[in-house]
Amino acid sequence: MVQVGPQRLHVTWETLPEDFVLPDDPVENIQHPFLAAALTDALATAGRITPEMLVASNFGLVSTIGGQTVVKAPDWLWVPRVNPVLPGVNRRSYTPYLEGDGVAVVMEFLSDTEMGEYSYRPTYPYGKLYYYEQILKVPTYVIFDQKLLSLAVRRLEDGRYVNESPNAHGHYWIPELQLWLGLWEGERVGVVTHWLRWWNEAGHLLLWASEQSLLERQRAEQERQRAEQEREVRRAAAAKLLAMGLSIEQVAEALQLSTAEVQAQQETEHP
Numbered sequence: 001m002v003q004v005g006p007q008r009l010h011v012t013w014e015t016l017p018e019d020f021v022l023p024d025d026p027v028e029n030i031q032h033p034f035l036a037a038a039l040t041d042a043l044a045t046a047g048r049i050t051p052e053m054l055v056a057s058n059f060g061l062v063s064t065i066g067g068q069t070v071v072k073a074p075d076w077l078w079v080p081r082v083n084p085v086l087p088g089v090n091r092r093s094y095t096p097y098l099e100g101d102g103v104a105v106v107m108e109f110l111s112d113t114e115m116g117e118y119s120y121r122p123t124y125p126y127g128k129l130y131y132y133e134q135i136l137k138v139p140t141y142v143i144f145d146q147k148l149l150s151l152a153v154r155r156l157e158d159g160r161y162v163n164e165s166p167n168a169h170g171h172y173w174i175p176e177l178q179l180w181l182g183l184w185e186g187e188r189v190g191v192v193t194h195w196l197r198w199w200n201e202a203g204h205l206l207l208w209a210s211e212q213s214l215l216e217r218q219r220a221e222q223e224r225q226r227a228e229q230e231r232e233v234r235r236a237a238a239a240k241l242l243a244m245g246l247s248i249e250q251v252a253e254a255l256q257l258s259t260a261e262v263q264a265q266q267e268t269e270h271p
Contacts, residue, residue, distance in 0.1 A: 011135055013098040014064045022060050022071060022093065031146060032109045033057065035196055036076045038188055039107075042198050042206040048177070054079035054100070060093035061103060063135050068124055072131050076107040078177065096136060103138045104176040107196075110145040117143050133161050140174055142181065149194055151183060171199055179206070231257075238265045 016022075036057035043049050055078050060071040071093065082100030085091050096102045108117040108128060119127025122134075132138045133156065141154045141161060153172040154161035166172050171182035180199040188195060188208060198206040207215065234255040241251045248266065252259045 009135070010066050012064045013095050014062075014069075015095060015098065016060070016062045016071070016093045017069060020069055020071075022073075029109065029111060029146070031191070031193060032075055034189060034191060035109055035144070035146070036107075038195050038208065039076055039198070041208045043177075045209045045212050046198075046200075046206045048179075048206075052081045052084075054082045054091075054094060056094075061106075061136060062093050062095040063131075065124070065126070065135065070124065070126060070131070070135070072126075072128055074106040074128075074132075075109045076105075077103055078105040079103050080176070103132075103136055105140045105142070105174060106132055106136075106138050107142040107144065110143060110147070110150075129161070134159075140176060142172075142174075144196055146194065149183060151181075151196070153181065169199075169203075235261070235265050238262050239268075242266050 040049070040055050040057070043055065049055055055076075057076045058073045059077060060073045061077065063070050079094065079096075080101050082094065094100075094103075110117055117128050120130045121127035122130055126135065129141070132141050137156060137159075139156050141156075143152045143154075144150070151166075151170075151172070153164040153166075153174070155164050156162075164172050166182070167180070169180075169182060171180035173179075174181050177198075178201060180201075180203070181196060182199065183194050184197040184205070185194050186192065188210070200206060234257055238251050238255055238257060238261075241254065242248070242262070242265070246254075248259055248262045251257070252262045255262075
């Protein structure tokens, strides 16, 4: 039972009926799928997504209230552990407690046309805020208004959501993920905008796969240049040692060069 004021809602956790038609609403803001993908990308790149987790966007969360099936599909969600599905079976929706843990984090990206993300409607089909707070009891509810660059994080305390305060950098601590969440302006997939991004406990930004790949290429190039510079120094030293009368083998051993490299250096100096 879920107690809300004078009401008593009979909530059960049942599998979504096979004939239930999931809503297929058009995306109201073209940026929303990109925002959700960026959040997941950074977690995956950092190795923070494991097979038992459920990380999804626009994915139906199911409950049965008074015999009526209710489904809400947040823009992004995270569940720490779900039961595995059979091979070849696609998960169509998720019923908390029946199919695994309760939903730990949900995010809604504010639409341009309505404020349903703040709706506290306590009757069918139920407002989103009411549903996440009173039915699913999601510990962390995030609402992001990309137009106004407003980020709100709410924590469930004693059955009601309470607004969290950011740190000095404007980042909010998300305890379920042990990460900070905040805004970051820049480019991804050719789009320059303000993105929702993760920072670890030490304040280091979690990179997207494209950023990690670029960083690794830059490190590899720096290492190649460093190695080449060191080799040039050894070759110059080889020329001096050869001029002093040391043998090719002695120079190669002293400078950790191959005899072929020392021979080539000798031929360069004395063609």
